Amino acid sequence: MPFDVQKVRADFPNLRQQVHGKPLVYLDNAATTHKPQSVINAVSNFYSKYNANVHRALYQQAAEATEAYEAVRDKVAQLINAPDRRSIVFTSGTTESINLLAYAWGRHNLRPGDEILVTEMEHHSNLIPWQLAARDTGATLRYIPIRDDGTLDLENPEQYFTDKTKLVAFTHQSNVFGAINPARQIIELAHAVGAITVVDAAQSVPHMAVDVVELDCDFLAFSGHKMLGPTGVGVLYGKPELLEQMSPFFGGGEMIRTVTMEKSTWAEIPWKFEAGTPKIAQVIGLGAAINYLNQLSYKTIGQYEQELTDYTLASLKDLDGLTIHGNPQQRGPVISFNVDAVHPHDLAQFLDEEGVAIRAGHHCAQPLMQRLGVPATSRVSIYLYNTKAEIDIFIESITNTIRFMTG
Amino acid sequence: MDKLRELYQSMILDHSQHPHNYKVLAGANLTADGHNPLCGDQITIYIKVENDLIKEISFQGQGCAISKASTSIMTTILKGKTVNEAQAIFIKFQHMIKSGEYDIEEMGKLAVLAGVHKYPVRVKCAILPWHTAVNSLKSTDQSEVFSTE
Numbered sequence: 050m051p052f053d054v055q056k057v058r059a060d061f062p063n064l065r066q067q068v069h070g071k072p073l074v075y076l077d078n079a080a081t082t083h084k085p086q087s088v089i090n091a092v093s094n095f096y097s098k099y100n101a102n103v104h105r106a107l108y109q110q111a112a113e114a115t116e117a118y119e120a121v122r123d124k125v126a127q128l129i130n131a132p133d134r135r136s137i138v139f140t141s142g143t144t145e146s147i148n149l150l151a152y153a154w155g156r157h158n159l160r161p162g163d164e165i166l167v168t169e170m171e172h173h174s175n176l177i178p179w180q181l182a183a184r185d186t187g188a189t190l191r192y193i194p195i196r197d198d199g200t201l202d203l204e205n206p207e208q209y210f211t212d213k214t215k216l217v218a219f220t221h222q223s224n225v226f227g228a229i230n231p232a233r234q235i236i237e238l239a240h241a242v243g244a245i246t247v248v249d250a251a252q253s254v255p256h257m258a259v260d261v262v263e264l265d266c267d268f269l270a271f272s273g274h275k276m277l278g279p280t281g282v283g284v285l286y287g288k289p290e291l292l293e294q295m296s297p298f299f300g301g302g303e304m305i306r307t308v309t310m311e312k313s314t315w316a317e318i319p320w321k322f323e324a325g326t327p328k329i330a331q332v333i334g335l336g337a338a339i340n341y342l343n344q345l346s347y348k349t350i351g352q353y354e355q356e357l358t359d360y361t362l363a364s365l366k367d368l369d370g371l372t373i374h375g376n377p378q379q380r381g382p383v384i385s386f387n388v389d390a391v392h393p394h395d396l397a398q399f400l401d402e403e404g405v406a407i408r409a410g411h412h413c414a415q416p417l418m419q420r421l422g423v424p425a426t427s428r429v430s431i432y433l434y435n436t437k438a439e440i441d442i443f444i445e446s447i448t449n450t451i452r453f454m455t456g
Numbered sequence: 457m458d459k460l461r462e463l464y465q466s467m468i469l470d471h472s473q474h475p476h477n478y479k480v481l482a483g484a485n486l487t488a489d490g491h492n493p494l495c496g497d498q499i500t501i502y503i504k505v506e507n508d509l510i511k512e513i514s515f516q517g518q519g520c521a522i523s524k525a526s527t528s529i530m531t532t533i534l535k536g537k538t539v540n541e542a543q544a545i546f547i548k549f550q551h552m553i554k555s556g557e558y559d560i561e562e563m564g565k566l567a568v569l570a571g572v573h574k575y576p577v578r579v580k581c582a583i584l585p586w587h588t589a590v591n592s593l594k595s596t597d598q599s600e601v602f603s604t605e
């Protein structure tokens with residue numbers, strides 16, 4: 050079935066909104082995406098038709114809610130090809146997933162002298178939890194450097210992957226350059242020295258088929274809101290044997306088996322890590338988002354986004370005084386750039402007047418900004434509902450802004 | 457776009473492209489760094505104070521047109537003022553940036569920034585230099601970092 054972007058757009062109510070009297074041109078999808086009506090309906094139906102807590106009560110609606118909630122676990126497992134549904138832990142997002150690991154795995158397994166390896170292109174959410182874990186355990190945080198083209202420098206891996214390396218955490222796709230990192234290779238290098246691997250897939254799962262078996266990653270994290278789903282829900286995938294060995298992160302209801310005054314025993318995985326009333330509505334919404342992606346298929350989405358990204362890159366390259374950061378061969382639909390004459394904030398402000406939403410700033414990657422030697426960049430990030438016509442408006446708005454700002 | 461173009465009128469563009477007092481100040485006895493982590497804006501303000509009087513003031517750094525223009529105009533205003541006078545202007549300036557209300561007699565050149573109040577996210581950009589300069593003048597510490605966050 051050919052991809053019909055106008056048909057897709059019709060499913061997204063927020064794309065029909067106007068900003069400053071202009072149609073919204075939303076190009077900040079790496080921050081969060083819009084939601085199709087089916088996701089909004091799924092959340093709304095839960096509240097209006099079978100609202101109940103899960104795993105607890107015997108009445109009909111509670112059973113329905115539990116079934117709907119647990120069905121999404123299977124859906125997520127299928128999406129990332131996890132062989133065992135017990136591998137899928139629902140969290141509030143990528144940030145919580147990684148913090149869970151930094152506490153429940155990191156604090157129990159890291160010792161002074163151990164090394165945690167990350168990259169220079171991490172989002173703060175895959176950096177700060179490890180900085181804190183290093184501080185608390187006496188482990189050392191090390192960085193795989195990046196090259197000027199925005200890719201990782203894996204030239205001499207033995208410099209970074211040593212017998213001291215206990216954990217390697219890296220982003221699958223950069224939220225700044227769009228570079229897709231060679232996850233298979235990094236995971237092999239990590240496993241060769243006996244290290245555990247954590248993949249920050251917040252920017253990859255929304256756009257491409259991610260297969261945890263093929264990657265052989267130990268853990269993988271992503272967020273629902275960046276893939277058409279609601280805010281407040283995310284996923285932690287973990288190999289069952291590792292999740293089983295780990296201590297709980299949060300304590301509370303749901304995550305226990307037996308509780309006495311003195312001590313408790315834990316529920317089976319994954320519930321051991323889902324303390325308290327879970328994000329029921331959000332998880333159900335995430336299920337609808339996965340349905341939407343499946344129905345379009347990653348293959349179609351990927352091809353369309355690639356085409357639009359190439360078009361955007363070519364259009365940006367035609368502009369004078371504009372620098373695109375990084376030039377990765379393997380890339381997702383995220384492009385960072387700077388305009389000589391215009392600070393990113395001024396640019397974003399002028400674009401907003403035209404209804405064009407882009408991001409200006411450090412993109413939660415301050416160490417990377419230092420590496421690039423810029424205080425901030427402008428970032429455009431594309432999703433399946435964007436169009437060439439929108440890119441044209443975006444480019445025209447940049448041109449007009451440069452013209453105005455340079456007199 | 458017109459409202460915004462009005463704000464970024466020639467004076468702001470001119471100050472941001474050709475900022476006044478944009479240099480390291482030899483003989484400065486106060487240096488303060490201002491940082492807006494949200495934007496990555498970073499300015500260093502150099503001040504020579506003698507007996508409570510701002511003899512000279514300059515700056516360097518990176519930032520958007522609004523923060524650069526605001527800093528540039530500030531340096532031209534503060535030169536020759538006492539620390540107390542500087543603080544009094546800052547309070548009125550802050551009020552103008554947040555509300556859009558001001559007395560043209562009092563604000564003078566600074567009034568070109570009044571339109572910033574329509575862009576709440578940018579208020580910090582305009583205020584950062586003042587915050588940085590005035591706080592460092594008030595404090596006894598000779599080298600500090602001020603942050604908008």
Ligand SMILES: Cc1ncc(COP(=O)(O)O)c(C=O)c1O
Pocket residue numbers: 079080141142143144145172174175220222223224249251252272413
């Ligand atoms: C690469 C990457 N990792 C992690 C995150 C954090 O995701 P969340 O804020 O949904 O927890 C983001 C989102 O900004 C991201 O782009």
